[in-house]
Amino acid sequence: VAPDRRPPAPILVFTGKMDYRPNVDAVLWFAQEVLPLVATARPDVRFQIVGMNPHDRLDVLRDHPNVEITGAVTDTRPYIRHAGAYVIPMRIGGGTRFKALEAMATGKPTISTSLGVEGIPVRDGRDLLLADTPADFAAAVLRVLQDDDAAAALRVALGENARAFVEEHYGWSRIVPTLDALYARLLAPAPQPA
Template sequence: MRILYVCQRVPYPPNKGEKLRSFHQIEYLLEQGHSIDVFMPEHSGKDKAHIEQLRSQGVNQTFSGELGQPYLSFAKALCSGRSLSEAKFYRTELQNLFDNVLEQNEYDALVLCASSLARYVFASVHYERLQKTTLLFMDFMDVDSDKWRQYAAQSAWPMRWVYHREAEKVACLEQVVVEKFTQCFLISDKEVQLLQDTLSKVNATPQSQAVHSEQKIHTLGNGIDTKIFTPKPDINADCQHFLFVGVMDYKPNVDAMLWFCEYIWPSILQHNPQAELTIAGMSPTSKILELGKQRSIHVTGLVDDIVPYFHRADVFVAPFQIARGVQNKILQAMACGLPVITSELGLEGITAAEGTELIVANSATEYKQALSQLAQPDVRAAIGKSASARIHAEYSWAGKLSLLEALLQQTDTVTATCIRAEQDKECA
């Protein structure tokens, strides 16, 4: 099949959440023998070099244009009733490029990596043709409308109003996408159920259509490249090095570290003055940089290779107060044989035995209990070994993405039959 993959960002290098997911989906589809073109906005000057590297991975063609600053687009979105998420990734120049790509190329399927990109399809001059001849797959990843609801619940005015508005607008967009697209994916069973619940609350579709919508919402989980994320070579006698990784201007990551450093870190230092916390990830905010002024806390910014940080650490902490979907960082830590302490929110979509493959802690008291347990080297070693075994057994990318190939083939057959019947005036 010939497939156009539409991304929010250049999916190279595969060094964070959505880019990892997009890159491995593209890689998998190429391995299945499909011809893949990629359409994406450019966010920085480095993206042109990254696009060249993406082509070297086997991608057929790439189409891109500069995204620029979103401020004017945000203002237009507020006036027009659209979500800010759409405005962030939409430009008229990119729409023209998108339409030109569809004019010059015929695709069997379009795969979009976020609901914020749906406007390119809906606003296209070729939309009517796409509906009739092309499979439209949406990878929601997470239920973004619920993330904005969580933000609203934890924010004061005026951001509470902004987040509440965004939750409503994105929920409506999610509903339209489910109605109009051929198949939709989310990262976990819990996200699938959450989207179905959200759609029922919006309740703008007839009951029969809502039932039909549920039949095309699927779980498409994340995998881990176990050739890159390998078990750490040894277990240190002392539990001194703690680690968190993530994009550090992303609110759930920022909130997690601010909470941990306020409520947990002082207690750790009281018992172990030599302890060190590393916060590794690009774009740290001013509040995160302020944490790095403490002698015991290291804020790295962007790193070229995260694996050495996993191998140096004794414990990976993921104390999420807000979260949506599967946390790749936790899967990576587990693959490296690193014991993980996370909240219930961090555990979403991850199959792991609590207590033997990772530890769940939701309060400061529970964290302190978990850290006391992990002070023993043999406990850390046992949990890390079990975690790594779990990842190897259940989290290969090929296994997780087999559903994508199956639905492409299955849906393509059904669609082709309907198109032929329609041409014969037999398909309603």
């Protein structure tokens, strides 16, 4: 997905397995705490929750006029492509931040909590936007969704920088030599006692 300069669709997307507790917490927090602040300025905003096995706790969002829960889809890329921004409102959980790397690799402007990119040396305002409070998250979303030259330049820069960051730090050219060295060590004959 290449970044473009067209006015963004007022669509925010989140992808993930939707019976995973940290994802459930993230989308509930976003829909209940952040989205109302965004919708005040952009009543046409849509929040798409894309992922299999939506937990019963998400049922409270099914009648929300600004929320769509897709359930399982065969391909998340069309949802990401049509979104104005990818949001990562993670507040709990650990492990490798594949969601952030995947979002950034698409070149889509990404807005995340600090926890959502923990352990990844991203630069706020260059590779993505970081926000940890509802007000800050809403402000970052609105900044990206604006239809003006400054916002268009921001979207393009965020998308291009994010994609370049992932390619530089996590692309095959970076990973293959590391894996080759690891495999060589693992397959090397064990030293013989003297």
